Amino acid sequence: MNTFSRTVPPVAADRLPDLLRAMPKAELHMHIEGSLEPELIFALARRNGVAIPYANVEELRRAYAFTNLQSFLDIYYAGASVLQKEQDFYDMAWAYLERAAADNVVRAEMFFDPQTHTERGVSMQTVVDGLHRACVDAKSKLGVDAELIMCFLRHLSEEDAFATLEQALPLRDRFIGVGLDSSELGHPPEKFARVFARCRELGLHLVAHAGEEGPPAYVWSALDVLKVERIDHGVQSTRDPALMKRLAQDRIPLTVCPLSNLKLCVFPDLGRHNLRELLDGGLVATVNSDDPAYFGGYMNRNFTETFAATGLGAQHAWQLAANSFEGSFTDAATKRGYVDRLGAVFDRFA
Ligand code: HPA
Numbered sequence: 396m397n398t399f400s401r402t403v404p405p406v407a408a409d410r411l412p413d414l415l416r417a418m419p420k421a422e423l424h425m426h427i428e429g430s431l432e433p434e435l436i437f438a439l440a441r442r443n444g445v446a447i448p449y450a451n452v453e454e455l456r457r458a459y460a461f462t463n464l465q466s467f468l469d470i471y472y473a474g475a476s477v478l479q480k481e482q483d484f485y486d487m488a489w490a491y492l493e494r495a496a497a498d499n500v501v502r503a504e505m506f507f508d509p510q511t512h513t514e515r516g517v518s519m520q521t522v523v524d525g526l527h528r529a530c531v532d533a534k535s536k537l538g539v540d541a542e543l544i545m546c547f548l549r550h551l552s553e554e555d556a557f558a559t560l561e562q563a564l565p566l567r568d569r570f571i572g573v574g575l576d577s578s579e580l581g582h583p584p585e586k587f588a589r590v591f592a593r594c595r596e597l598g599l600h601l602v603a604h605a606g607e608e609g610p611p612a613y614v615w616s617a618l619d620v621l622k623v624e625r626i627d628h629g630v631q632s633t634r635d636p637a638l639m640k641r642l643a644q645d646r647i648p649l650t651v652c653p654l655s656n657l658k659l660c661v662f663p664d665l666g667r668h669n670l671r672e673l674l675d676g677g678l679v680a681t682v683n684s685d686d687p688a689y690f691g692g693y694m695n696r697n698f699t700e701t702f703a704a705t706g707l708g709a710q711h712a713w714q715l716a717a718n719s720f721e722g723s724f725t726d727a728a729t730k731r732g733y734v735d736r737l738g739a740v741f742d743r744f745a
Pocket residue numbers: 426429464471576577578579604607655685686
């Protein structure tokens with residue numbers, strides 16, 4: 396039998412949220428800079444003597460009313476400007492990892508955006524040292540396996556991406572892969588074909604944001620030109636039946652972020668999200684939080700709100716958690732161990 400498949404009995408609607416919260420899960424799409432809560436932004440601003448153009452936490456939170464991806468990115472990059480010292484990066488990552496552990500996330504593959512920091516004069520070493528130290532502590536103190544994936548900002552040039560890779564190479568053993576994020580429209584994956592080819596030679600895992608706002612053609616080129624192993628978001632793929640077939644056949648995981656899609660107006664409401672369609676199409680879809688401090692929820696909230704709005708049930712819950720382990724970049728034995736733990740939780744709810 397396939398490690399990841401299991402037929403599970405239905406769970407009563409009033410117990411489903413508890414099951415969703417209790418089940419072990421992997422988070423595969425989370426930008427660590429997007430976990431910076433307004434309270435921590437203000438605390439770090441004070442600690443580092445950085446001025447921010449908001450009077451208080453409430454005023455900053457009120458600014459989180461987005462109309463599309465770019466309207467979010469503008470405020471997200473501004474928020475990251477309070478991060479200056481190694482300890483700041485540690486504190487940010489540690490705060491996320493504690494929340495992840497509370498949500499029964501047992502593995503977290505966290506994105507970071509070094510160019511947001513290096514262009515302000517913060518060194519690659521400062522960024523990676525702080526994040527990596529939090530990952531090491533997460534394993535021993537929280538029981539969370541945490542790894543880093545370095546993202547290139549796609550609105551910047553290929554040359555900038557190569558320079559970033561060069562700066563990161565001395566720290567090669569501290570991140571497991573590379574990704575591609577930031578403004579999608581007008582910046583197709585193929586802009587970074589050569590950088591990704593180089594990262595592939597280096598043995599790094601490859602992922603890319605595609606089909607969040609961009610067309611199915613961007614998902615095709617992420618697969619065929621960049622040769623990524625996972626697609627981040629990918630929700631526009633349902634517009635292309637041939638693409639859906641390809642993603643299902645090759646078991647390419649899609650790291651879907653429902654509350655992000657809602658806040659960035661990719662779907663008009665959560666009840667109209669296409670997660671069910673992706674699962675019904677046989678895709679390895681997963682649920683993730685993207686930028687939890689900005690989009691109104693960490694992992695468990697993404698699960699409980701999406702299930703409440705779309706009517707998904709226990710079988711979908713199993714599939715999504717199992718998919719998160721299948722799609723993670725850990726070894727087969729560790730994946731089997733996670734699925735065993737998932738089975739034990741489902742047995743409790745049977
Ligand atoms: N899309 C693109 N870039 C990002 C995102 C996202 O959802 N979050 C942080 N950077």
